[in-house]
Amino acid sequence: MSLLDVADLRVSFATEAGDVRAVDGVSFSVARGEVVALVGESGSGKSTVGLTLMGLTRRLGARITGSAALEGNDLLGASERELQRLRGRLMAMVFQDPMSSLNPVQKVGWQISEQIRAHEPRVSGAQALERAVELMDRAGIPQARSRVRAYPHELSGGMRQRVMLAMALSCEPGLLIADEPTTALDVTTQAQILAQLRELRERTELGMLFITHDLGVVADIADRILVMRAGQLVEQGEADAVLRAPRDPYTQNMLAAYAPRPARSPRTPGGPLLETHELSVAFRGIKALDGVSLTLNEGETLGVVGESGAGKTTLIRCLIRLMDPTGGTVRFRGQDVTHAKRRELRPMRRELQMVFQDASASLNPRRRVEWILASGLRLREVPRAQWRARAADLLERVGLRPEHLERFPHELSGGERQRVGIARALSCDPRALVLDEPVSSLDATVRARVLELLARLQEESGLSYLLVSHDLMIVRGVSDRVAVMRRGRVLETGPTEQLFSAPQHEYTQALLAACPKLPGQVRSAV
Amino acid sequence: MTAPRPGTKSPPAGRGPWLLAWRRLARSRTALAFGGLFLGVAVLCLLAPVYAHRVAHTGPNENHITETIKIGGKNEEVTSPTGVPIGPTWHSRFFLGADANGRDVAVRLLYGGRNSLEIGAVATLITMLLAVLIGTFAGYFGGLTDGLLSRLLDVIWAFPPVLLGVALGVALAVGGLDLGVVKLTSGSLLLPAFIIGVVFVPYVARPLRGQVLSLRGREFIDAARVQGRGHLRILAGELLPNLTSTIVVFVPLMLANAILLEAGLSYLGAGVQDPNPSWGTMLAEGIRLTPGAIHLVLAPGLMLVIAVLGVNVFGDGLRDALDPRAVHRAIVMRSPRGTQPPALEGS
Amino acid sequence: GSSTSSSTNASNTGVNASSPSVTVLMGTAPDSLDPALGMSTQSYEATWLAYTGLVTYAHASGSAGAQLIPGLATALPTISADGKTYTFTLRKGLLYSNGQPVKASDFAYTLQRAIKLGWGNKQFLTGHIAGAEAFDKGKAHSISGITAADSSGVITVKLTAPFGPFLNVLAFPAAGLVPASTPLKPLPSEPPAGVGPYTIAHVVPNQSFEMAGNPHWASEAISGIPSGQAKVQIKIVTNNQSAAEQVLGNTADVFDWNDTVPGTLLAQVHARASARYAQEPTVSTEFFFLNTQAKPFSSQLAREAVNYALDRRALARLDGGQLTPACYLLPIGMPGHPAGPCPYGDPSAAPNTAKAKELITQSGMAGTAVDVWSEPHPPHKEYADYYASVLSAIGLKATVKIVATAQYPGTIGNLKGVNPQTGWIAFSQDFPNPVDFYQLLDAESIAPSENHNLSQVKDPHIQSELAALAPVPSSQLDSVVPKWQALDEYTAQKAYIAVLGYDDVPKFTSEHINFGALVFHPVYGNDWSTLQLK
Amino acid sequence: MVAFLARRLAGMAAVLLAISLLTFLIFQVIPGGDPAKRMAGRLATHQQVQDVRHAWGFDQPLYDQYLTTMGKVLNGTVVSYSQQINVEDEIVRSLPPTLSLALGAGVIWLLFGVIFGVLSAITSGRLLDRSLTVVALIGVSTPAFFLGALLLYYLGYRLKLLPLGGYVPLTSDPWGWFTHMLMPWLALSVAFIGVYARVLRASVLDTMGEDYVRTARAKGLSERRVLVRHVLRNSLIPIVSLWGLDFAAVVGGGAIVIESVFDLHGVGQYAAESIARLDVPPVLVVTLLVACAVVVLGTVVDILYAALDPRIRLAR
């Protein structure tokens, strides 16, 4: 007998721009102890399904039809009062963003025990808190007893996510809806959480609806897969079957995009272009960079990987002199960047451009694409009359159409925005680009296309890239050489294939081991 | 990682934020109605001379103390021997009654409105100009510039606005103010406008500074710096467009507050100088003559409330339209009676 | 003036702790309750009952109240033939309110203290008493012109030149004796001991004070000074409206005469309380000064035009009907007030605007710009508004200039600054002698930054008359009244000023008070020592 | 914390210095504002005025006058020019009415502001919300002295329900105190109620859209609990700080106009009368007092803010 039955679920939102059909006729079921993965590109309606089952889209003004039953309880027709009884006790949800999903002004222990007491009125406050400690402990939070008194902001992202998990499981629900529970985490933490969920399912027959766009994670945990696109289910089936032999063209595309790119054939690098020597940065005693020496050669791509907080962004900001290092130097074509005066810096700046991690934050939301591109052209003293044509050219180079010139950043998709970001960097006619996680905010299909674009530009104009990422797979596909960073230090550097097949440092080895893999993918090392 | 969150939907392509805001505003009928109300009052006030000549047949400063007028066949004195002025006649002459000097209240109300609105508008302009300059420079350059400008704001801030206004008003009432570029003579309407404008600067400059402070850390500013653009270019090209909606939101707010503060200062005798009427001075005179002549309080008071209410409701709608996701709602609506919380650092 | 004094019942034992209490509501707090500093009418109203000088005024209404009577002196002084030496004899056995005996030498100390603390009218002392100037400058340790023998009680005062109103000066509360042990510093909240039916107690500055009985008064009982029957509680209530309502509703007893019953309330007062409300004339004049040294009022025709054009009935209405229209500088109640008709027509009738316009045209001043100065206190601003509209109507171009009350005298009295053309001014008597008013037209009062002759009149006729009339002692004023009348008529003909009228003030009490018995004194207003509860 | 307080104190000293200088200078440049002329009497001669000027040190250089005055302010011996009464004593006497006014009105506006704001937010978009919005904005748009005059006229003169102004000490007559304060409280708080209702509405609506409120619902909490423990707990934080600052402003004379309308003899009225008399010392002291109150309460608010919102650390 299945735990959850959903039939012909349709959800639409009335917005200023008309109705948005977020979910458009979705039917599936989840059995006890089964993990069903819901995958699909951004905006396909995955979260809406989860939220609707929890009854949380009602107050957003959604129109909902179809049926959904959880252990015989009608979820869609239930009154708010009945839903309150079900939420947390029979079904629980873990939300995508653990920082914003916890109340910032309440202690985490209180937040967990609050749920327990809401459903079990006879439990005393102290008992509930005791259970919270236990739950947090089981969720793998070290020193749970003292951490119950912590506020959310005092915990790391991973710990916050585990608190969410502990909270969701506090009343031992039958169904857990997990909305991208690991997206915010680095690979090692992600692996730990996935292991916990697996263990939980074994132990408590927990049924799970696991929402994600990461196929690697799906392969790791799911029994069955549902693929969504534009509000509809385009494919569903056993996990292995879908991953090995996708039938729907969209799924095939997605898988293809995810598949790691073959390592590049090594090329002959030119002379050194950008060098750092013993670069150090300290923030109030914290060493964000601790003696980093790296070299980027002409025409090559240097990948820098490292977990969150490793100092990657700090490194990049020093390279382009958005920040002054506490020690060490940066040289660009032999010239000292670190101590250059503002006037000397200008020509260097043009040649050394940056692509930012968050494409939407790096584009002025109040300016049209044309203006954004023209601002670079103006600095090159291109006559005003040519701006528009040149801007259109640039767009073409990054695979966009001239009509995009008229748009504001918010009118572009994530991938398009990142392309504009690249076009802006190109507008200065640079020799080298430093790229801070240029694709990590994009979903898999778009990501692949942007990486392709970068490769093509490099072919065309011999640019050098310094590409920073926390994702090993990305770095692997595009880099000639790779450097691994941790806690402000470079642990090892080497040609891509060599580093991946024979990592020297044990941290690199751990990092590689933690990477989720699709079935059929051969682990390259360990 | 910022995957788009539910609730943010992409608007129709090709539309700028301004157009969208305008559309939202156009749909908010209450806001438009009240905006229209304010405009109506303003137009009415601009037509004061027409009313004075064609309808009331008297000017704003013409005294009719000892005259009598015919109402419904009866002769009535404009002011009684003990100085009590006639109430509303609802006729073309002395429609809203007379004041102690036997002047037509309706005529003065319209002329006074002109002055009140003019002061409000000029004061708002001064506030916005100074506040944008101070706020953006302090926020963008930080360091010493910020320190000095922020202390300056602190000083104006901690100075009780009404006391500052009255003190300045008294100080400048006779001699006027010589600013080098402009000379404000005593009795000039620009004088109270200038005082009010200065008093309100911190209320706008502080939030602007806070906003610039947070914008400064945004990546598109970094992007501009990476391109090697100069500070002023970045200020004007990148920052200012992002401040416009805040600025626009503040304009009606400040206009409303300026009109209110003008009334308060006039009540304390430091506002508009005689014989120029303003709603505030009329109110002050009216309050002196209550209870025998409540119309002298009600007429300017209600007119003032209607005009300010119009601005406020419109401003409220504008705020919603410009930023439905309510970044600006946190910008506290201010009254001249109080102060605004300083933008909290580190939040 | 309505009733005469009912006060000389010496059998009264004075005010003590068990006396009933009367509440006076006062709109403006006294500037200071220290007699050596107080200058405001509110201050005099209280201090003249607590600080009796060698001479004082009779406690009576109307012109009887302007009579000087012996106070702490046994009799009015003997004045030497040259008019420069005044000789007094102090009564015997007098005690201050704190029990200390009164000594003749205290008189000298009292005047020294007033001079040293900077009493605002000290020019009446330093300008006339021999040696006072030197004392003020610190060139002498005492005033050489004053001698006092404690044993005999004989006090002589020598003047530098005869000064008619000198006895009036000694009747100021500032000359009311205080013990020589009084500290030489302002004592606004613990006023010094004095001699009089009352002492000032429980002072909460700007909020309230009490006129309590003087425990030693009963034994002294100076004839002509009533002992009082009730304690007086004075509360400062800034809002005249509220104060008038309270008195009307009998929750307070006396409405201070310095305040105005709002015109809007007068109808009610007349209807409900006509038996306890009266409009009392004061010896004060409101006028517009006309600067004779500047256009347009350098032309006598233009000045006359103003006098013709003013509708004084309108001005009276602006003052809530509490202004008696008039055209002479010397007000009713001041010796020398002319009896004849006004040269510009009946001030209580319609103005002659046509004539005024004609005069302006004749004068050639038509179209001249005129600044009309006034202060914001009602109805002075309203006067100016009206006045400006009148000037505009007769062919001048008038602009109103309102200056904060505190700034006003300093602003208009500054010839180097604004040198005002015309503006409102009011003057109330310091003492019942016309010299007081004629300081305002005395050429010697013209000064570059402290100008008091705002019309800047430099008229030889006025100067010669003043020289003759000023030295006549107040006690012999009757003999020169016709001369004063003639002078004042001359002034009116020259149209040096445009008089609005004389101020009336309210005498208004609750029904608990014996209204008829309450004296309205021409110099000091409501005489609290004559307050009787029904 | 100590460093924070020290920095704030230093900042405060700087601000107070600037404010005192500014006040002092403003009064120096007032034409015809020479205090000596007023003190010398109405028909004083030039010589007399000079004497007063000398006696009071007005002929000393400006910085000297400033330093002497500030010295007296600091050791509490400064007296007013017009009455020569100790200014600090006078202010202490004026504090009870001002505190009564500020505290009472503060409680009223906080209470009703919160009630209206919450009502408005939970009925957002519906009729009640829209009517409350208009009512709140009417409140915001009404000058306090206009409202005060209307109250005085209708409740006082016409209906004779309440006294026509004045202040009765709480200690001598609690009921009298209450009836005398009622109208001033109302007149002062209405505008604030409007402001607070609007601010709280916005704040509640913002909070309602937060992810953690969704979490709270997902936990199966009752709607009331979600509202009180999660929404209000967070959205009241800005209100608390707002209240502190407004209170400071009102205590320090922000209620000048109301005190004058209702004749309360408070600090504000004292300041207003002193300005009218161009009496520098009281104005100086009141201004400094207000500035102190604003700065000190600003600091308290920041500390409170940090206590209420654990994310915020005291900075600067």
Ligand SMILES: Nc1ncnc2c1ncn2[C@@H]1O[C@H](COP(=O)(O)OP(=O)(O)OP(=O)(O)O)[C@@H](O)[C@H]1O
């Ligand atoms: N409250 C809402 N109002 C209007 N439209 C909404 C709302 N919530 C979601 N949508 C729209 O519904 C569609 C599906 O959104 P949903 O959040 O379910 O996508 P998703 O698959 O979870 O995407 P992601 O991977 O980015 O989280 C989107 O087009 C979104 O814009």
Ligand SMILES: Nc1ncnc2c1ncn2[C@@H]1O[C@H](COP(=O)(O)OP(=O)(O)OP(=O)(O)O)[C@@H](O)[C@H]1O
């Ligand atoms: N402005 C700053 N003040 C204090 N500490 C900082 C600051 N910026 C960075 N750090 C610290 O420096 C270290 C490196 O940060 P950095 O942003 O370079 O990491 P990263 O590798 O880019 O991480 P992520 O993948 O999360 O972006 C971190 O410990 C971070 O907390």
Ligand SMILES: [Mg+2]
């Ligand atoms: Mg989602």
Ligand SMILES: [Mg+2]
């Ligand atoms: Mg980073």
